[in-house]
Amino acid sequence: MHFDLADLRLFIHIGESPSLTQGARRAFLSPAAASARIKALEGQLDTRLLYRDSRGVELTPAGHKLLKHARLIMNQVEYLKAEFTHFGTDSAGHIRIFANTTAVTEFLPEVLAGFLAKRPGVTVDLQERLSRDIVRGVLDGSTDMGIIAGPVEAAGLQVIHFSTDRLVLIVPVGHELAKQKKVTLKQTLAFQHIGLHEGSTLLSFLRDHVERLGQNLSLRIQVSSFEAICRMVEAGVGIGIIPESAAMRHSRTMHLVTLSLDEPWAVRERSILVRELDALPGTVRALIATLMPDEDTKSG
Template identity: 35%
Template sequence: MRLDFFDLDLFLNIVETGSLTKGAERSAISLQAVSERIKKLEQHYQVSLFTRHSGGVKLTYAGQVFADHAQVLLQQGHQLSQAMAIFGEELNTNISLWCNSSAQSEYLPLLLPQYLVKNSHIQIDLKEAESNDIITALNNGTAKLGLISSFFPAFELHTLEFADDPLVLICPEQHDLSHIQTLKLADCLNYPFVGLMQYHSLQQSIETQASLLNCEIQYRLRLPNFAAVAQVVANSVGIAIMPKRAAQRLAKLYAFRQIKLDGDWANRKLLLAAKNFDELNTTYRHFSQFLVSADLQKILD
């Protein structure tokens, strides 16, 4: 005898309705076919699964054990179908990943090629946006998956840790702060800054911290990206704050000092966020698992 999922589903329909006739109707087969299938099950396992009475049927003890296992097997069958669905989809499957500038420039260029090489049918569309805009897009359903800074509250979203993404202060090699190993934001606010453009969420978060100290940052120049900021700082125009990973990369191109910043706001993380990871389709769940399980330290080194 070959047991199939239809038999298990039929059996549970009979259990739920308490009737062979109603179970047959729910499974869309004839009553005679139901009787034959149940009889074959009972003969195969050499047990009685139901007791018959005038009002319908009732499970025997063996039938209850069979029902418990049937539910588990059907659930596993559903999970198997979901896992295999990705391979039965169209040749080219698109994933849209929203990410902030730090994730987009410092982590994903090294990480995503590994995934794309192993999954040749996948295409990834990166959408760079500010963390607060990504949170809004995830909440309203515009985005499915995003990488955001832990600095921004995302209480309505499900989040998983993706990477440590601390901030550092960079300054010219010949600067009053260049000999310091660690400092607080308050220790450097009297110096002129080189910053990112006003719309950039990182710059907004830095200004928020400054305002909490009743200070206002003095900008000598605002620029659109970390590379431009690093170049100008190296030319002794001012100091700046940027992600540590970006500073390490740009230190190979420009001469400046890096100083650790003290405080929870500076020791931020990158979070992978979704409205509900369990409700994502198989493709997105598979990609999410890759992102959070990747050995980033090994890749970045």
């Protein structure tokens, strides 16, 4: 069975587009030419890959399976090009990263700034995603690497631990919880919270734990960053749960009280997810090395 890389690339474009016409446009083909290529691919595989109707196209179960493999194949082709074009160096290339809220807003900007400043030929696509989407993205080849916090079920992936953080509660000075050394999540639910925006990893994580308590998380306002949460808390608008690293940084310039969360899930291991570390191009491996506290990477 022979696969044309151009056909696989076309199928990826169509699979990621709402219509065959838009997918064909991304591949610089006419809709008729794209349709003929897909029909030929279906004939070669002896299976239907797309459902076609007046609203557009939708992948069949076989189409979803082919999309996953096509992405992986094309990723490896791009890795191969990068390795040999630049002789395995980390001076050029494109890195795709799916990461949780804390990574995107807290430490990655600083890490990437230093990394990219030394490598003008490198570009990065950084996207904030939920943990389950990060795992799925690494598995199906949508991203080169994922960054998550907390326990993860990632069969078939390498999990590389690189740091530890913990979630804490911040309250304004004078708040009735301020004299406590530590509190449980249930204790905090008697007060209105300041939360992150919808779709953020941390908000989804907290809601899951609140639901397990059979209660609701009362959000007074949702904002886009940990700094904004801290400013709202300082002003007395509500209380908030954020990473300790963010609380420590913003406490230097704001009047906040930080309390330990007496919950087993408050301590969170930060991990990098990859399919196979040694198969990644030099650029991606160099970024992973930059994130590590030392030269060693532990995989499991």
